[in-house]
Amino acid sequence: MNTPSPKISTMPSKPVKLRVIWLQGITCNGNTHSFLNDPSLGSLLECIEFIHHPLLPCSKTLKEVVKKLPKSDILIFEGAYRADFERAEIRMESLLMSLALRTKHIISLGSCASFGGIFKESASEHISGILFDKESESGPLHSLRKKVITLSGCPIHPKWISFVIDMIVQGKKISLDEYRRPKELYGYLVHNGCLRNEYFEWKVDSDHFGTKEGCLYYAQGCQGPFTHGSCNKILWNGVSSKTRSGTPCVGCTEPSFPRTELFTTKTYMSIPAEMPLGVPKRSYLALAGAAKSFHIKRLEGKLIDDNS
Amino acid sequence: MITHELIERIEGEAILDFKTDKSGIVEEADIRFVHFRGMEAILEGRNALDALVIAPRVCGICGHSHLIAAVRMIESAYIDAGFSLTITPKAHSIREITLKCELIQNHIKWLYLVMLHESGKLLGEEVNVSLKALYVTSQINQLSALFSGQWPHSSYAIPGGVTCDPTHIEVMQALKILSEVEQFVGKEVLGCPLEKFELHLKNDSHRALEGDFSKLLHRFERLNLLNSGKSHGRFLVLGENAGSLDHSERSGADVALVSEDSSHTFTHGGKTHAKNALYNGAFYETGPLARALITERQGIASLYQRYGDCAQTRLSARIDEMVTLIAHVRLLLTSLDLSQPSFIPPSHIESISGSGVGIVEAPRGSLIHRARIERGKIVEYSIITPTQWNLGNGTASNLGVAQRAMIGAESITKASLIFRTFDVCSVCTTH
Numbered sequence: 001m002n003t004p005s006p007k008i009s010t011m012p013s014k015p016v017k018l019r020v021i022w023l024q025g026i027t028c029n030g031n032t033h034s035f036l037n038d039p040s041l042g043s044l045l046e047c048i049e050f051i052h053h054p055l056l057p058c059s060k061t062l063k064e065v066v067k068k069l070p071k072s073d074i075l076i077f078e079g080a081y082r083a084d085f086e087r088a089e090i091r092m093e094s095l096l097m098s099l100a101l102r103t104k105h106i107i108s109l110g111s112c113a114s115f116g117g118i119f120k121e122s123a124s125e126h127i128s129g130i131l132f133d134k135e136s137e138s139g140p141l142h143s144l145r146k147k148v149i150t151l152s153g154c155p156i157h158p159k160w161i162s163f164v165i166d167m168i169v170q171g172k173k174i175s176l177d178e179y180r181r182p183k184e185l186y187g188y189l190v191h192n193g194c195l196r197n198e199y200f201e202w203k204v205d206s207d208h209f210g211t212k213e214g215c216l217y218y219a220q221g222c223q224g225p226f227t228h229g230s231c232n233k234i235l236w237n238g239v240s241s242k243t244r245s246g247t248p249c250v251g252c253t254e255p256s257f258p259r260t261e262l263f264t265t266k267t268y269m270s271i272p273a274e275m276p277l278g279v280p281k282r283s284y285l286a287l288a289g290a291a292k293s294f295h296i297k298r299l300e301g302k303l304i305d306d307n308s
Numbered sequence: 309m310i311t312h313e314l315i316e317r318i319e320g321e322a323i324l325d326f327k328t329d330k331s332g333i334v335e336e337a338d339i340r341f342v343h344f345r346g347m348e349a350i351l352e353g354r355n356a357l358d359a360l361v362i363a364p365r366v367c368g369i370c371g372h373s374h375l376i377a378a379v380r381m382i383e384s385a386y387i388d389a390g391f392s393l394t395i396t397p398k399a400h401s402i403r404e405i406t407l408k409c410e411l412i413q414n415h416i417k418w419l420y421l422v423m424l425h426e427s428g429k430l431l432g433e434e435v436n437v438s439l440k441a442l443y444v445t446s447q448i449n450q451l452s453a454l455f456s457g458q459w460p461h462s463s464y465a466i467p468g469g470v471t472c473d474p475t476h477i478e479v480m481q482a483l484k485i486l487s488e489v490e491q492f493v494g495k496e497v498l499g500c501p502l503e504k505f506e507l508h509l510k511n512d513s514h515r516a517l518e519g520d521f522s523k524l525l526h527r528f529e530r531l532n533l534l535n536s537g538k539s540h541g542r543f544l545v546l547g548e549n550a551g552s553l554d555h556s557e558r559s560g561a562d563v564a565l566v567s568e569d570s571s572h573t574f575t576h577g578g579k580t581h582a583k584n585a586l587y588n589g590a591f592y593e594t595g596p597l598a599r600a601l602i603t604e605r606q607g608i609a610s611l612y613q614r615y616g617d618c619a620q621t622r623l624s625a626r627i628d629e630m631v632t633l634i635a636h637v638r639l640l641l642t643s644l645d646l647s648q649p650s651f652i653p654p655s656h657i658e659s660i661s662g663s664g665v666g667i668v669e670a671p672r673g674s675l676i677h678r679a680r681i682e683r684g685k686i687v688e689y690s691i692i693t694p695t696q697w698n699l700g701n702g703t704a705s706n707l708g709v710a711q712r713a714m715i716g717a718e719s720i721t722k723a724s725l726i727f728r729t730f731d732v733c734s735v736c737t738t739h
Contacts, residue, residue: 024320026343026345027320027368027735028345028365028366028367028368028371028735029319029320029367029368029369029735030365030367030368030371030460030461031368032368033368033369033460034368034460034461036417036442036445036446037445037446037449037450037459038446039443039446039447041437041439041442041443041446042437042439042443045437045439054316054317055317055417055421056421056437057425057435057436057437061314061316062314062316062321063314063316085343086342087321088314088321089314118350118362118365119345119350121350122345122346122347122349122350123346154365154461155368155460155461208651208653209466209468209469209470209471209650209651209653210399210468210469210470210471210472210473210649210650210651211473211650211651212473236453236457236458236459237446237449237450237452237453237458237459238450238453239450239453239454239481240453240454240456240457240458241457241458242457242458242462242463242464243457244457245453245455245456245457245458245462245464245471245472246457246464246470246471246472246473246650247457247462247463247464247471247472250361250463252461258358258361258362260354260355260358261355261357261358262355262357262358262360262361262463263355263357263358263360263466264355264357304475
């Protein structure tokens with residue numbers, strides 16, 4: 001990952017396609033379907049070929065994969081990990097490890113693969129991510145941690161995965177955070193780029209759901225100010241995001257996903273219990289007090305007053 | 309001879325255990341789903357509104373149907389608890405638009421990624437990624453996201469309405485996308501204008517069209533499968549336009565007559581995690597064919613009369629439904645009154661103690677979410693998915709719908725293709 005690969009970049013006319021295996025643990029297939037939403041899937045498939053994919057045409061069936069355990073350049077793992085979970089009648093502990101040893105890069109795709117996610121909730125002590133179990137780096141691929149790139153999210157955005165694959169193809173260094181997530185994708189907060197930012201700045205909360213106005217952080221449970229993700233930079237399906245459609249961010253890229261009471265803000269002395277990331281409570285209170293003392297008429301009315 | 313066949317390229321995997329005679333004809337077919345995730349247990353103990361985030365994660369391809377089922381369930385619990393609740397026509401229409409978009413993208417993926425792919429493989433033809441189909445499904449999902457914020461896994465439908473507050477800009481964008489989808493379906497899928505398709509079905513001239521759907525029918529013809537795959541002839545719709553049909557006998561449909569049978573599952577010494585869903589104690593087919601017959605859509609009704617509930621009727625029903633859905637989405641978009649509120653706040657969820665049921669006609673059929681809520685918390689949650697109806701595993705004297713359709717097939721590969729005409733979803737079946 002550290003050095004550019006001249007072999008690939010100097011042969012633009014006939015690039016070597018990276019060989020990719022897409023393996024699933026305990027999953028809903030959400031990342032698979034999100035991946036299929038990439039409108040430029042065709043150009044991505046110019047750079048990679050699937051040895052196996054659960055839905056796309058590929059050179060090997062799952063049955064053949066478990067039998068031959070082929071080498072690959074990238075192993076994509078979707079879904080939560082459980083040692084005794086079987087694919088094609090092979091236990092995951094042996095299947096995942098065999099394929100992981102025979103690949104160069106491992107992409108932990110989605111929050112289930114990354115931290116355990118929703119499916120960890122059903123049997124917490126047996127289910128984890130492949131590298132992390134919630135916050136702790138105690139998953140089965142611990143010894144191969146350097147190969148792992150975490151793409152958390154429930155589901156992932158298709159552009160996040162094509163970005164990482166493109167970076168691998170181009171031999172670029174991918175700078176990673178503490179959970180091995182690419183900083184260029186997860187350095188942002190979901191709050192960044194949210195259309196309701198001005199309401200946040202002036203502490204104008206949303207009266208209720210279903211309006212364009214007001215910030216959802218104060219009452220509706222929005223986790224955008226402390227959730228890493230570029231949802232409001234790289235828009236979903238090219239056009240929107242949860243907060244842009246008035247839905248609170250549910251923090252789906254974080255190891256703590258899913259928290260509880262997802263549509264209500266926990267408050268302490270009527271201010272949100274969880275502060276915007278990195279902001280000391282005292283600083284927040286000082287600024288909030290000042291902001292609230294002003295009444296900005298424009299922000300108290302409708303954004304568009306004649307919508308008929 | 310006994311053969312275990314691993315079925316891939318569905319949502320997850322299934323195992324079919326076939327018993328064949330000397331010439332390879334299928335005598336018995338058992339359907340097994342070996343994965344289980346425990347969604348209901350994950351939901352229990354949580355705030356009822358959390359179901360709007362958890363429930364869509366039952367399934368990556370029809371999660372939106374699970375969202376709508378969950379929100380309807382909570383709304384019905386409000387009513388059960390004696391609270392009133394108003395959903396404006398606008399909020400209702402927006403939910404319908406996004407739900408129907410999910411069905412449309414599902415049907416296109418099933419046609420291209422599953423049916424054309426598998427039938428081609430069986431005939432030894434080269435199969436490639438259908439980028440045109442994936443592009444158009446990404447467009448349909450974009451249409452949905454204009455309102456729902458994202459697809460998959462949106463949580464924008466909440467008790468009292470929807471979270472979004474769209475402008476005409478979103479509606480205009482949606483209509484543009486829909487026009488592209490219509491063009492694709494007319495030109496590539498059907499080989500005729502959308503409004504002409506029903507007439508072709510009625511006149512039995514649909515196989516002569518030049519589109520990817522007729523290509524699929526020709527492959528079925530070459531495989532001698534067009535008129536195979538007959539099942540019980542019992543159909544059920546529990547969501548919108550509810551009704552049941554037993555051959556030619558029509559009656560209403562009552563969710564109280566639905567039961568689940570788990571006597572054959574792992575917990576009782578069996579070999580599958582999937583519980584059977586029964587209506588009045590019997591296996592019924594749900595999904596596009598059931599919906600077409602119960603709402604008496606003319607093209608499919610005449611096909612059914614001519615050929616019965618065989619593969620070509622079942623395949624055609626899903627395509628015809630897609631055509632109908634597209635027209636319906638256009639109507640909903642053009643009649644949307646944006647001046648109405650998106651959301652009318654109901655009483656606080658913590659004041660709700662009651663039982664709720666939410667039923668949705670999902671891509672594969674009737675989806676039921678039921679729960680008991682105590683002071684806003686989920687005490688009990690139960691989900692019956694469409695595939696539990698169609699892919700139930702019965703006994704020799706009481707066969708499941710797909711089981712019966714596979715028996716008599718000339719080979720296990722042909723039986724497996726018939727299995728796929730039901731649009732298999734393993735992740736839903738064993739949630």
